Amino acid sequence: MRCSTPVPAESDKLKLDWTQWIWPGPKRVFSAIEMARAGQQPWPKSIDYYVYSNVFVLLAINSNVLARGLMHWAALLGLGLSWLALWVAKTLWREPTRRRLNLSSLATAAVMIGAALLLKFHPFGLGPDLERDDRKALTLIIVAVVTLAMISWFFLVLIRSQQIAGRLRELDEQALHLKLARRLASAQIQPHFLFNTLASVQHWVDTQDPRAASTLRSFTSYLRATLPMFERESLNLTEELQIVRSYLEVMQARLGTRLQWQIEVGAGVDESLWLLPPGLLLTLVENAVGHGIEPSLRGGSIMVMVTARPAEGQVLIEVRDDGAGLAAGAQDGVGLTNSRERLQLLYGERAHLTLTPLSPGCLARLQIQTLEPTA
Known part of the structure; x- marks a missing residue:
C-alpha cells in the first residue's frame, strides 16, 4: 500500500504567534555559554552620540515654546531620560531576552505615567498663562522620548538576538568544517x-x-x-x-x-x-x-x-x-x-x-x- 507524507497546509505555515501581542520579543534565550561564545560584540558607541545629538536638536527646535525658566528642566529631563534609555538598551544588548524587554517596557511605562501626573498637578511656580502650554510641551517630550526608546528597545532586542543566533550558526558551521577537514586529513x-x-x-x-x-x-x-x-x-x-x-x-x-x-x-x-x-x-x-x-x-x-x-x-x-x-x-x-x-x-x-x-x-x-x- 502506497503511503504519502501529508503536506502541511499553508495556513499552518503562517500561524501567528498571538503571544507577541501581549508579551513581544524573541522566544530564544541564550545560555551563558552561548553568550560567552558568540555575544562578545561591544556596544556601539556611535549610538550614544546619535541619541544625545538628537536630544539637543529637539530641545533647540522646541525652545520657542518653552518658558525660559523651564528650559533647563526640559534639558535635564531630556538628557536624563536619554541616559536611562541607553542604560536599559545596553543591558538588553548584554542579555537580549523577551522577559527583560517587557519588564523594562512596563517599568518605563509606569514611570512615564507617574511623570505625566506629576506635571499635571505640580505648579512648577509658573504663571497661569504659561503653565498649561509648558506642561503640555514637557509632557510631549516625555512621551516622545519614552515611546521612541521602547520601540528602539524592541528592535534592538530582535536584531541583537538574530545577530547572536547567526554568529552561533556561523561558529557551528566552522566547527563542522574543521572537524570534517581533520577527519579527511587524518x-x-x-x-x-x-x-x-x-x-x-x-x-x-x-x-x-x-x-x-x-x-x-x-x-x-x-x-x-x-x-x-x-x-x-x-x-x-x-x-x-x-x-x-x-x-x-x-x-x-x-x-x-x-x-x-x-x-x-x-x-x-x-x-x-x-x-x-x-x-x-x-x-x-x-x-x-x-x-x-x-x-x-x-x-x-x-x-x-x-x-x-x-x-x-x-x-x-x-x-x-x-x-x-x-x-x-x-x-x-x-x-x-x-x-x-x-x-x-x-x-x-x-x-x-x-x-x-x-x-x-x-x-x-x-x-x-x-x-x-x-x-
Missing part, C-alpha cells in the same frame, strides 16, 4: 603501507620468520595509536612520537638494514604540553621514508629531533634523512598541504613548516611559537 594513513605491512606479516607467518611476531606487535601498537586521530582535534607530542616509533619499527622490519632511525628529545621539552595536529609528525616521517629511504638503493637513516628554545619561547621539531632527497622542482603533496593547513588552524602564524634539501637527503623543520621569549 584518514590519509597510507593504504599501501597498511596492505604491504599485512602482506609482509602474512609472508613471515607462513615462512615462520621470527620477524612476524615483533612486527605484528609494532603494527598493532601503530593502529591503536592512530585510530584516535579520527576524533581528536590535536595530539600531544608524546602521543605523536609513539605513533612515529611504531611506524618506524614496522618499516625497519620490512626494510631491514636499509633503514636506521633514531628519536631524540632534548632536555627541557615537556612532551605532554606541546600539541600537534593528529598525524602531522607521522606525515613528515612517512615522507622521509617514502621519498628518501625507499627510493635509495643503499637505504639511509632518519633522525627525529625535538629541541626546546626557551629564549625564543618555542619548540623545534626536525625530521632529517640522508636518502634520495627532494626531486628537482618538487612541490608539496596532499599530505604536506593538509599538514600546513591543519597547523595553521591550530597555531595560526605561530607555527612554520619548511622543507630544506640536503646533500644527501632532506630536512623538514617545524617551529612552534607558543610562549613569550625570555630575556
Whole structure:
C-alpha cells in the first residue's frame, strides 16, 4: 500500500504567534555559554552620540515654546531620560531576552505615567498663562522620548538576538568544517603501507620468520595509536612520537638494514604540553621514508629531533634523512598541504613548516611559537 507524507497546509505555515501581542520579543534565550561564545560584540558607541545629538536638536527646535525658566528642566529631563534609555538598551544588548524587554517596557511605562501626573498637578511656580502650554510641551517630550526608546528597545532586542543566533550558526558551521577537514586529513594513513605491512606479516607467518611476531606487535601498537586521530582535534607530542616509533619499527622490519632511525628529545621539552595536529609528525616521517629511504638503493637513516628554545619561547621539531632527497622542482603533496593547513588552524602564524634539501637527503623543520621569549 502506497503511503504519502501529508503536506502541511499553508495556513499552518503562517500561524501567528498571538503571544507577541501581549508579551513581544524573541522566544530564544541564550545560555551563558552561548553568550560567552558568540555575544562578545561591544556596544556601539556611535549610538550614544546619535541619541544625545538628537536630544539637543529637539530641545533647540522646541525652545520657542518653552518658558525660559523651564528650559533647563526640559534639558535635564531630556538628557536624563536619554541616559536611562541607553542604560536599559545596553543591558538588553548584554542579555537580549523577551522577559527583560517587557519588564523594562512596563517599568518605563509606569514611570512615564507617574511623570505625566506629576506635571499635571505640580505648579512648577509658573504663571497661569504659561503653565498649561509648558506642561503640555514637557509632557510631549516625555512621551516622545519614552515611546521612541521602547520601540528602539524592541528592535534592538530582535536584531541583537538574530545577530547572536547567526554568529552561533556561523561558529557551528566552522566547527563542522574543521572537524570534517581533520577527519579527511587524518584518514590519509597510507593504504599501501597498511596492505604491504599485512602482506609482509602474512609472508613471515607462513615462512615462520621470527620477524612476524615483533612486527605484528609494532603494527598493532601503530593502529591503536592512530585510530584516535579520527576524533581528536590535536595530539600531544608524546602521543605523536609513539605513533612515529611504531611506524618506524614496522618499516625497519620490512626494510631491514636499509633503514636506521633514531628519536631524540632534548632536555627541557615537556612532551605532554606541546600539541600537534593528529598525524602531522607521522606525515613528515612517512615522507622521509617514502621519498628518501625507499627510493635509495643503499637505504639511509632518519633522525627525529625535538629541541626546546626557551629564549625564543618555542619548540623545534626536525625530521632529517640522508636518502634520495627532494626531486628537482618538487612541490608539496596532499599530505604536506593538509599538514600546513591543519597547523595553521591550530597555531595560526605561530607555527612554520619548511622543507630544506640536503646533500644527501632532506630536512623538514617545524617551529612552534607558543610562549613569550625570555630575556
